[in-house]
Amino acid sequence: MSARTVLLLGDKFVRCALLEEALREEVGKQVSTTAVELSWPIEPFGRVAEVDEASGSEEDVLAHIQGKEIVVTEMAPLTARVFAAADSLRLVVVTRGGPVNVNLEAATRHGVVVCNIPGRNxxxxxxxxxxxxxxxxxxxxxxxxxxxxxxxxxxxxxxxxxxxxxxxxxxxxxxxxxxxxxxxxxxxxxxxxxxxxxxxxxxxxxxxxxxxxxxxxxxxxxxxxxxxxxxxxxxxxxxxxxxxxxxxxxxxxxxxxxxxxxxxxxxxxxxxxxxxxxxxxxxxxxxxxxxxxxxxxxxxxxxxSPHIAGATRETAKRAARLAAVQVGRYLRGETLQHVLNPEVMEIRHADRR
The missing domain is CATH 3.40.50.720 (NAD(P)-binding Rossmann-like Domain)
Known part of the structure; x- marks a missing residue:
């Protein structure tokens, strides 16, 4: 069986290297990863299209999302335009508690499950x-x-x-x-x-x-x-x-x-x-x-202080580890945690029946 495709849109805090290491520990060689590192927090987050607190541009995501089944990110702008172009995408794991960088309505419309990581920091x-x-x-x-x-x-x-x-x-x-x-x-x-x-x-x-x-x-x-x-x-x-x-x-x-x-x-x-x-x-x-x-x-x-209350190395490692756990649960067909649009899961279960 070929490896499942994962796009890691990391940044200077939740580094791609942390995400890759956590995925290796959780799922081994079951996934093939593409890693892209965004500029936050060296460059402040902001509004991108219709989403808030995002790092990078829609083009940064669109350049790599084709053919990817899973996306793991903290700050990437996952907009309606991105979801419309991501035909293979089935799961987004956002490594933060408040995923305002994700257009949840668009994700739901395109059948993509979105999970977050509450309490990481x-x-x-x-x-x-x-x-x-x-x-x-x-x-x-x-x-x-x-x-x-x-x-x-x-x-x-x-x-x-x-x-x-x-x-x-x-x-x-x-x-x-x-x-x-x-x-x-x-x-x-x-x-x-x-x-x-x-x-x-x-x-x-x-x-x-x-x-x-x-x-x-x-x-x-x-x-x-x-x-x-x-x-x-x-x-x-x-x-x-x-x-x-x-x-x-x-x-x-x-x-x-x-x-x-x-x-x-x-x-x-x-x-x-x-x-x-x-x-x-x-x-x-x-x-x-x-x-x-x-x-x-x-x-x-x-x-x-400049919005750094959650800035510890332990927080970044914890976010990566908890995101990898969600990816592992998805690959094993287990119940996902912290699903923000459970109606997508209900539709998938109905389709299987």
């Missing part, structure tokens, strides 16, 4: 969120940059300038998926009182990590630190706006390592300038890269 993103919380409330980044710039900031020890401890503070987590749960456990270990708002989890799930479930309004009113961990959907877009920020206690901190669209950044800047918010830590923004004239770059007690 949960540990990395949770650790980074905790680091950003600490950096914000203890002014770590500000102290570092001033010292390397030649200034010894002894004034940061003054009472009015000193940060505050997480132990004994109330910290609110908006969103309680895989990332939020790890953050909650770490915060409770530090002695924080953790509140959670997530309409899709139970009280029992929240209590299992030592936290308490509450409404968004109560969480905002009660928390000295609020950290965002929700997915960006039509329900959560703009979830934290001017009204919600004003509900937070004066002198509190806001952290966003999830998605820029969850938060009104104009309202955030106003609250920081007025002193209503004491600090903020941000890894995501409504426009990425962050414009060089953004006031967030020069504000005191604001920590910013």
């Amino acid at each position: 949960a540990q990395a993103a949770a650790e980074y969120a905790l680091g950003m919380i600490l950096a914000a409330v203890r002014r770590i980044a500000e102290a570092h940059s001033s010292l390397v710039g030649g200034r010894w900031r002894g004034d940061l020890y003054a009472y009015e300038e000193a940060g505050f401890e997480l132990g004994g503070s109330t910290v609110g987590l908006v969103g309680f998926g895989a990332i939020g749960r790890i953050v909650a456990r770490a915060l409770t270990a530090l002695g924080a009182q953790v509140l959670v708002h997530d309409p899709y989890v139970t009280d029992e799930e929240v209590r299992a990590v030592g936290a308490a479930r509450t409404s968004l309004e109560e969480l905002l009113r009660s928390s000295r630190v609020v950290s965002l961990h929700a997915r960006l959907t039509s329900e959560t877009a703009g979830l934290i706006g001017r009204h919600e920020i004003q509900l937070m206690p004066r002198g509190s901190a806001l952290v966003n390592t999830a998605r820029g669209g969850l938060l009104d950044y104009s309202a955030l800047i106003e609250a920081l300038e007025s002193g209503h918010l004491w600090a903020a830590a941000l890894d995501v923004f409504p426009e990425e890269p962050l414009p060089p004239d953004s006031p967030l770059l020069t504000m005191p007690r604001v920590v910013v």
